[in-house]
Amino acid sequence: MNKNPRVAIVGATGAVGVELLSCLESRNFPLSSLKLLASKRSAGKQVAFRGEMLTVEELTENSFGDVDLALFAAGGDISRKFAPIAGEAGCVVVDNSSAFRQDADVPLVVPEINPDAAFDHPRNIIANPNCTTIITLMALYPLHLKFGLKTIIASSYQAVSGSGQHGITELENQVQAICNGHPVEISTYPRQIAFNVLPQIDKFDANGYTKEELKMLNEGRKIMNLPELNVTCTCVRVPVYRSHSISCVAQFEQPVDVEAARACYDGKPGVALMDDIANNVWPTPLDSTNGDTCYVGRIRKDIAVDNALNLWVVGDQVRKGAALNAVQIAELLVSRA
Amino acid sequence: MNKNPRVAIVGATGAVGVELLSCLESRNFPLSSLKLLASKRSAGKQVAFRGEMLTVEELTENSFGDVDLALFAAGGDISRKFAPIAGEAGCVVVDNSSAFRQDADVPLVVPEINPDAAFDHPRNIIANPNCTTIITLMALYPLHLKFGLKTIIASSYQAVSGSGQHGITELENQVQAICNGHPVEISTYPRQIAFNVLPQIDKFDANGYTKEELKMLNEGRKIMNLPELNVTCTCVRVPVYRSHSISCVAQFEQPVDVEAARACYDGKPGVALMDDIANNVWPTPLDSTNGDTCYVGRIRKDIAVDNALNLWVVGDQVRKGAALNAVQIAELLVSRA
Numbered sequence: 001m002n003k004n005p006r007v008a009i010v011g012a013t014g015a016v017g018v019e020l021l022s023c024l025e026s027r028n029f030p031l032s033s034l035k036l037l038a039s040k041r042s043a044g045k046q047v048a049f050r051g052e053m054l055t056v057e058e059l060t061e062n063s064f065g066d067v068d069l070a071l072f073a074a075g076g077d078i079s080r081k082f083a084p085i086a087g088e089a090g091c092v093v094v095d096n097s098s099a100f101r102q103d104a105d106v107p108l109v110v111p112e113i114n115p116d117a118a119f120d121h122p123r124n125i126i127a128n129p130n131c132t133t134i135i136t137l138m139a140l141y142p143l144h145l146k147f148g149l150k151t152i153i154a155s156s157y158q159a160v161s162g163s164g165q166h167g168i169t170e171l172e173n174q175v176q177a178i179c180n181g182h183p184v185e186i187s188t189y190p191r192q193i194a195f196n197v198l199p200q201i202d203k204f205d206a207n208g209y210t211k212e213e214l215k216m217l218n219e220g221r222k223i224m225n226l227p228e229l230n231v232t233c234t235c236v237r238v239p240v241y242r243s244h245s246i247s248c249v250a251q252f253e254q255p256v257d258v259e260a261a262r263a264c265y266d267g268k269p270g271v272a273l274m275d276d277i278a279n280n281v282w283p284t285p286l287d288s289t290n291g292d293t294c295y296v297g298r299i300r301k302d303i304a305v306d307n308a309l310n311l312w313v314v315g316d317q318v319r320k321g322a323a324l325n326a327v328q329i330a331e332l333l334v335s336r337a
Numbered sequence: 338m339n340k341n342p343r344v345a346i347v348g349a350t351g352a353v354g355v356e357l358l359s360c361l362e363s364r365n366f367p368l369s370s371l372k373l374l375a376s377k378r379s380a381g382k383q384v385a386f387r388g389e390m391l392t393v394e395e396l397t398e399n400s401f402g403d404v405d406l407a408l409f410a411a412g413g414d415i416s417r418k419f420a421p422i423a424g425e426a427g428c429v430v431v432d433n434s435s436a437f438r439q440d441a442d443v444p445l446v447v448p449e450i451n452p453d454a455a456f457d458h459p460r461n462i463i464a465n466p467n468c469t470t471i472i473t474l475m476a477l478y479p480l481h482l483k484f485g486l487k488t489i490i491a492s493s494y495q496a497v498s499g500s501g502q503h504g505i506t507e508l509e510n511q512v513q514a515i516c517n518g519h520p521v522e523i524s525t526y527p528r529q530i531a532f533n534v535l536p537q538i539d540k541f542d543a544n545g546y547t548k549e550e551l552k553m554l555n556e557g558r559k560i561m562n563l564p565e566l567n568v569t570c571t572c573v574r575v576p577v578y579r580s581h582s583i584s585c586v587a588q589f590e591q592p593v594d595v596e597a598a599r600a601c602y603d604g605k606p607g608v609a610l611m612d613d614i615a616n617n618v619w620p621t622p623l624d625s626t627n628g629d630t631c632y633v634g635r636i637r638k639d640i641a642v643d644n645a646l647n648l649w650v651v652g653d654q655v656r657k658g659a660a661l662n663a664v665q666i667a668e669l670l671v672s673r674a
Contacts, residue, residue: 151642153490153586153641153642155584157494157573175512175516176516179512179516190617191621191623192621192623195576195577195623196577196621196622196623197575197577197582197621197622199582199619199620199634199635200614200617200619200635204614204615207638207640208595208614208635208637208638208647209637209647217641230640230642231640232586232639232640232641232642232647234492234635234649236582238494238576239577240532240533240534240576245536245573247492247571247573249490249569258545277541277545278541280527280537282536282537283536284528284529284533284534284535284536285533285534286528286533297536298536298537298545298571300544300546301545302569303544303546303554303567303568303569304488304489304568304569305488305490305567305569308569310545310571312536312571
């Protein structure tokens with residue numbers, strides 16, 4: 001990897017693409033050039049970056065000849081088609097989709113957890129994990145290092161921006177309709193999301209779990225290199241615009257202690273305690289919105305499960321759950337160049 | 338108990354009181370008279386019941402001499418003061434507050450689960466359980482009869498009407514403010530509830546759980562007569578107006594089977610399956626709002642916990658979680674008179 005790579009963003013005009021641009025700019029990423037790629041429909045759009053206007057180009061098979069590093073955020077179908085083309089052209093791809101996450105020759109990376117894995121990318125593709133998984137693991141990995149993680153039992157409270165701009169617009173429109181006494185229109189979600197919660201995210205698998213729920217199992221095992229990890233999860237959409245929350249029982253190999261657990265976060269980047277119940281302090285999705293930090297609160301010794309801690313974690317799923325993590329992977333590659 | 342009791346509602350003008358009135362009317366409860374009691378502030382208000390206007394009277398120590406059955410829904414302090422007075426006057430109290438729920442000489446009753454307990458009330462006080470506990474147990478008790486319930490691991494999604502009219506008004510006002518670009522005012526909840534979720538309901542106990550979370554443990558043990566039952570719970574307020582949802586892992590003594598679990602609900606009153614994932618059918622809070630039935634969906638064999646089912650339950654916490662359950666207890670008493 002070049003110390004000052006030529007960078008491309010694929011899906012530059014989408015929700016995560018816009019956030020990728022923002023992360024590259026705010027973190028002063030040492031790129032030598034930036035190419036914005038999107039569908040033919042978005043080609044020609046002007047986008048500001050570091051005080052200049054860049055023109056969005058149409059994504060084609062020939063887009064990657066002069067690119068060292070491509071950040072993909074255009075969905076699984078685009079990734080499946082174009083990431084291998086980019087990789088074969090010598091461009092390293094950091095892919096936000098789930099297309100390659102379980103491939104044995106594609107690393108799945110959270111820089112705070114398994115940074116070294118990012119350098120073993122024989123196909124020049126590195127996968128960015130699922131948003132809810134990243135946020136949950138940011139809270140659990142420091143505890144794993146101390147106590148040895150065995151089982152995760154989680155329920156999520158996921159924001160509508162996890163569905164992209166369509167999800168945001170759907171919630172806005174439904175709330176406006178209800179406030180004005182108009183009928184509610186449903187298009188993005190199968191049911192009304194305003195003032196309601198929906199216990200389905202992504203499609204169902206044969207075992208009755210959704211694919212979103214199984215990501216925490218399969219991706220958690222791969223990222224932490226814990227092939228025996230047990231995970232059960234129910235993923236629920238809630239009428240929150242941004243930032244996911246996870247209610248979590250984490251069972252460990254070793255006996256747990258709350259004060260020792262809290263100390264696990266000392267000096268850990270990207271994650272912080274917000275946990276002072278004597279003063280009713282605990283994190284909410286609004287606390288992490290538009291921020292880089294995942295917050296952990298409500299840490300307590302679980303009263304029903306042996307060797308377990310019960311905790312609550314929030315994180316901005318567009319940032320740490322997607323764009324920020326991808327840019328951090330890119331920074332990691334450049335840092336060892 | 339008289340077959341046509343003289344009934345009083347204490348807290349007749351509150352959220353649960355209004356619903357008690359509605360349940361008595363819609364279920365054609367065989368009362369011979371109805372007295373509406375409330376604070377001095379509400380005395381004199383006119384309330385419609387069965388086509389007549391009733392005048393709210395001020396609650397005093399002398400309110401119960403001509404009452405056979407009193408439904409209390411005015412909070413713990415009022416119950417602690419006036420329920421013993423009513424009981425000593427020979428009036429049977431069904432109390433919605435948490436004041437007496439753990440008293441050994443006060444039964445805690447869900448008519449579908451432990452109806453016989455209602456008849457052993459030496460102090461003439463019968464306690465109505467916590468809303469989230471009732472709804473969760475409506476889903477789990479039929480499974481317990483088949484498999485033997487051992488552990489409940491739950492996360493809740495609780496509606497603002499659980500905080501009474503103040504909660505509803507707070508959410509309405511905050512949503513209106515945000516839609517109109519005005520600053521959000523916070524009074525009922527410690528943080529903004531509109532487009533946010535709050536992982537605290539009720540005060541904290543010494544062990545880091547909230548009192549709301551411990552109710553499912555203590556009340557679940559008492560109602561189902563399972564002193565060894567394990568329960569862990571995280572209770573979360575969500576921006577939903579009405580109906581609570583619970584994401585639940587239930588571990589049993591016996592091996593579980595999903596089809597056998599589904600059959601447990603056949604013919605069971607007050608609870609129904611809404612579970613057809615092939616057609617994306619699962620219950621949401623809107624499905625149970627203003628209804629008497631608790632709905633169960635997402636039933637699946639848990640992939641992380643032995644002998645466990647994972648499921649999702651919703652129920653209207655003002656009805657089955659409060660007023661309806663209280664009226665059902667009253668019906669039970671009258672039915673055996």
